[in-house]
Amino acid sequence: xxxxxxxxxxxxxxxxxxxxxxxxxxxxxxxxxxxxxxxxxxxxxxxxxxxxxxxxxxxxxxxxxxxxxxxxxxxxxxxxxxxxxxxxxxxxxxxxxxxxxxxxxxxxxxxxxxxxxxxxxxxxxxxxx
Amino acid sequence: xxxxxxxxxxxxxxxxxxxxxxxxxxxxxxxxxxxxxxxxxxxxxxxxxxxxxxxxxxxxxxxxxxxxxxxxxxxxxxxxxxxxxxxxxxxxxxxxxxxxxxxxxxxxxxxxxxxxxxxxxxxxxxxxxxxxxxxxxxxxxxxxxxxxxxxxxxxxxxxxxxxxxxxxxxxxxxxxxxxxxxxxxxxxxxxxxxxxxxxxxx
Ligand SMILES: Nc1nc2c(ncn2[C@@H]2O[C@H](COP(=O)(O)OP(=O)(O)O)[C@@H](O)[C@H]2O)c(=O)[nH]1
Ligand SMILES: [Mg+2]
Numbered sequence: 001x002x003x004x005x006x007x008x009x010x011x012x013x014x015x016x017x018x019x020x021x022x023x024x025x026x027x028x029x030x031x032x033x034x035x036x037x038x039x040x041x042x043x044x045x046x047x048x049x050x051x052x053x054x055x056x057x058x059x060x061x062x063x064x065x066x067x068x069x070x071x072x073x074x075x076x077x078x079x080x081x082x083x084x085x086x087x088x089x090x091x092x093x094x095x096x097x098x099x100x101x102x103x104x105x106x107x108x109x110x111x112x113x114x115x116x117x118x119x120x121x122x123x124x125x126x127x128x129x
Numbered sequence: 130x131x132x133x134x135x136x137x138x139x140x141x142x143x144x145x146x147x148x149x150x151x152x153x154x155x156x157x158x159x160x161x162x163x164x165x166x167x168x169x170x171x172x173x174x175x176x177x178x179x180x181x182x183x184x185x186x187x188x189x190x191x192x193x194x195x196x197x198x199x200x201x202x203x204x205x206x207x208x209x210x211x212x213x214x215x216x217x218x219x220x221x222x223x224x225x226x227x228x229x230x231x232x233x234x235x236x237x238x239x240x241x242x243x244x245x246x247x248x249x250x251x252x253x254x255x256x257x258x259x260x261x262x263x264x265x266x267x268x269x270x271x272x273x274x275x276x277x278x279x280x281x282x283x284x285x286x287x288x289x290x291x292x293x294x295x296x297x298x299x300x301x302x303x304x305x306x307x308x309x310x311x312x313x314x315x316x317x318x319x320x321x322x323x324x325x326x327x328x329x330x331x
Contacts, residue, residue: 023178039235039236040149040175040216040233041147041149041216043144043145043147043214045144071144073147073206073214073216075175075202075204075216076206078175078176079175079204084175084176084177084178085176086177102144104143104144104145106146106148106149106236114146114148114238116319116323118146118213119238119315119319119322120319121209121210122148122209122213122215123312123315123316123319125210125215126167126207126312126315127308129207129304129308
């Protein structure tokens with residue numbers, strides 16, 4: 001279990017209900033983010049040190065803002081919070097709507113592949129590992 | 130598209146570019162091992178919830194009545210520089226997880242298909258998928274017992290691969306070997322990109 005999750009939302013989760021119910025509780029039943037699409041490798045960074053007096057946020061929202069003091073991908077956030085990616089997308093939508101996080105979607109080019117300089121940088125970077 | 134950009138303090142460094150590479154192949158072929166061998170931390174795990182209708186949860190009313198299942202993906206990260214990060218995703222190799230594949234393959238710059246010579250057929254679905262999508266891929270024959278008894282051109286023929294698709298031998302447990310596989314993939318993807326660009330010009 002990840003720390004900081006043993007509150008609010010978990011209390012009304014039925015232990016026997018199976019793996020889908022906790023995510024359902026975390027998002028209040030919402031399946032889609034209010035804004036954004038969020039690729040697995042979209043990078044997320046918090047715009048503030050904490051959420052301040054924002055109301056209507058749950059412990060998972062706060063956990064994301066805390067985690068994203070350092071840049072994280074959507075996949076990393078999901079892994080660290082031990083929540084399905086779909087659930088994390090909904091939470092991120094809430095945070096974007098409040099301007100609490102900034103998101104960078106992966107760069108897509110018309111050809112679907114990044115330019116040569118990116119390839120060369122990755123190749124050189126790998127060789128230097 | 131970027132979101133919330135206006136909130137970013139003036140003068141803050143731009144967020145890095147993230148690159149996605151897939152590691153595919155049958156169960157137990159060494160996907161997680163390879164991801165772990167080159168990543169800067171041990172592999173992380175995320176889950177997607179699948180419903181009868183596919184990925185994501187469209188309507189959770191009456192959750193009990195729906196068959197849901199989760200697909201786990203292992204992934205790792207390689208920070209190349211302050212402005213470039215590579216994510217490697219080990220993708221579940223079964224046909225019934227197409228939904229996850231589609232999401233993963235979107236925007237991926239290429240894929241490593243891991244093969245085990247004792248059960249080569251396990252990587253057919255992965256190869257078919259990437260060929261169909263036009264995703265650049267290489268085949269890496271993982272060094273399980275007996276792998277060295279095969280010549281790489283025999284593997285290439287057995288898999289009915291395009292002659293241009295690189296086939297290499299690897300040991301997914303070894304960092305150097307895993308790195309070499311990724312470099313081979315990137316060089317191949319770069320070549321394909323160039324060829325496609327030329328073809329588009331003609
Ligand atoms: N002999 C040998 N064993 C390997 C190699 N790569 C992976 N393994 C082992 O094969 C097993 C399955 O590997 P894993 O990475 O979990 O496979 P996955 O299901 O594709 O993610 C593990 O016990 C690994 O230690 C290899 O190159 N050589
Ligand atoms: Mg695995």
